[in-house]
Amino acid sequence: MALAHDNLTxxxxxxxxxxxxxHLCRMGARVVLVEKESRVxxxxxxxxxxxxxxxxxxxxxxxxxxEVLAYIEDILGDNLQHLERKTSIxxxxxxxxxxxxxxIFKDMPVSHVVRVGLELLGRSRKPVDNYExxxxxxxxxxxxxxxxxxxxxxxxxxPGRDLHPDWARASIDRAIIDKKPDTDSLHYLxxxxxxPKREMRFAYPVEGGIQAFxxxxxHRLATSGRATVMTxxxxxxLDMEAGRxxxxxxxxxxxxxxxxxxxxxxxxxxxxxxxGGGSGLGFLNTSFHFLTVxxxxxxxxxxxxxxxxxxxxxxxxxxxxxxxxxxxxxxxxCVEVTAPREGSTxxxxxxxxxxxxxxLVRLGIISHGDEVVDRxxxxxxxxxxxxTKNYPAELRRCLARLSGISNLYLTGRSxxxxxxxxxxxxxxxxxxxxxxxxxxRPPSREEKLKKILSSRPRYGRVESxxxxx
Ligand SMILES: Cc1cc2nc3c(=O)[nH]c(=O)nc-3n(C[C@H](O)[C@H](O)[C@H](O)COP(=O)(O)OP(=O)(O)OC[C@H]3O[C@@H](n4cnc5c(N)ncnc54)[C@H](O)[C@@H]3O)c2cc1C
Numbered sequence: 366m367a368l369a370h371d372n373l374t375x376x377x378x379x380x381x382x383x384x385x386x387x388h389l390c391r392m393g394a395r396v397v398l399v400e401k402e403s404r405v406x407x408x409x410x411x412x413x414x415x416x417x418x419x420x421x422x423x424x425x426x427x428x429x430x431x432e433v434l435a436y437i438e439d440i441l442g443d444n445l446q447h448l449e450r451k452t453s454i455x456x457x458x459x460x461x462x463x464x465x466x467x468x469i470f471k472d473m474p475v476s477h478v479v480r481v482g483l484e485l486l487g488r489s490r491k492p493v494d495n496y497e498x499x500x501x502x503x504x505x506x507x508x509x510x511x512x513x514x515x516x517x518x519x520x521x522x523x524p525g526r527d528l529h530p531d532w533a534r535a536s537i538d539r540a541i542i543d544k545k546p547d548t549d550s551l552h553y554l555x556x557x558x559x560x561p562k563r564e565m566r567f568a569y570p571v572e573g574g575i576q577a578f579x580x581x582x583x584h585r586l587a588t589s590g591r592a593t594v595m596t597x598x599x600x601x602x603l604d605m606e607a608g609r610x611x612x613x614x615x616x617x618x619x620x621x622x623x624x625x626x627x628x629x630x631x632x633x634x635x636x637x638x639x640x641g642g643g644s645g646l647g648f649l650n651t652s653f654h655f656l657t658v659x660x661x662x663x664x665x666x667x668x669x670x671x672x673x674x675x676x677x678x679x680x681x682x683x684x685x686x687x688x689x690x691x692x693x694x695x696x697x698x699c700v701e702v703t704a705p706r707e708g709s710t711x712x713x714x715x716x717x718x719x720x721x722x723x724x725l726v727r728l729g730i731i732s733h734g735d736e737v738v739d740r741x742x743x744x745x746x747x748x749x750x751x752x753t754k755n756y757p758a759e760l761r762r763c764l765a766r767l768s769g770i771s772n773l774y775l776t777g778r779s780x781x782x783x784x785x786x787x788x789x790x791x792x793x794x795x796x797x798x799x800x801x802x803x804x805x806r807p808p809s810r811e812e813k814l815k816k817i818l819s820s821r822p823r824y825g826r827v828e829s830x831x832x833x834x
Contacts, residue, residue: 374625374626377777378398385776397621409787411576424575425448457469495530609772645762678700702717793820
């Protein structure tokens, strides 16, 4: 337990930072948690609109990991409900259930059905170099053209051939296949289409939105007597001496002298503060437009993906469907638009709100723009890691350098540049707390590098064997 007891500072009060701090405190450590926002939660935050907590992007807890599920249940206690997943995607001009079901055959032209069938027979497993090649080899050129290409290119505003195949492994395979990641194929997809629709249930707080999870962990920390939670404090600088972090400068001007540091914020700024220069690793920003309407639409989905280029909206969320007991009281629709990091000025946001309102009318979700009685927009920075084709090399370069800082550890989605869901961040944090707790000597740079790389979910893992120190 030596390391866990050693004056630990956790940077970032998202799901990973909170879970880690909570586990370490329960193991007897003393922890200072520093969060730059005024409230904990990170990417899994909610904001009040009309007196109700709305998630900054819809969040569902879904995991097959019993320990992670037990932790979620432990934290949320009686504030937890299990809901049936209802998601759709617009294809052939209408909302189709997602993951796709055999219903799609009603709208698919016969020529597409034939082509998909032929592609199933003629697939090859040649090595692939990019997202486009990966998806075509698994799901065929027809499905790539009608859905994956438009959606991905709209999401990243760059061609699928410029993205790494890991993006497909991390996003599509996870979304389509849920439980059987090794059988990723058009064959599997089709067999799913032909079988009856299976229900999938997810966990979600009854009250308080997804924020309820982080708030409860933060409360537990604050009342543990072992943790100090500092919100509204960003780490803006590092002092380094002999390969160790000796000081953390906060936005308030305060200085902390940490024993060990666990960083859960984005990797790029840390790399820069540690003197590494540009990380070469990019994130997207996402804008969320919350439109309160006079007459809430009668839609049953929690959200709908919109791949078509003629709409600015990428995903439309119906928060009412996360609150079945009181759905009549929920009159806000959330529309999501991604942008490269440098995008989204205030003016863009205003223009975007008008554009997405028009989208809702053209999508038939509301009858007229006048239906919208209140609009609020928020931008979340560093919302998605961009898996460019050279991201594995950039990531290995950054991690190799940072692993050489003897009292620094990394965990979570942003710090390991990994397209994590919340359950992955919880898992990573639990594993790191265990590792720190069991440690009787500081690990070598190679051990740390290996640990970080292997902590990323199996989708999109950059193999540690390829790492260069
Ligand atoms: C739109 C959207 C929808 C999603 N939907 C789902 C879903 O349905 N289900 C699911 O399981 N997951 C979902 N996710 C993923 C989920 O939000 C993340 O996996 C999870 O929140 C990541 O938590 P984290 O702690 O690893 O990272 P983060 O949330 O990125 O936490 C990092 C923290 O560090 C803080 N920080 C950064 N820099 C500094 C600094 N210099 N000093 C101090 N603090 C700093 C940040 O403010 C943040 O709080 C979604 C994500 C998005 C963007």
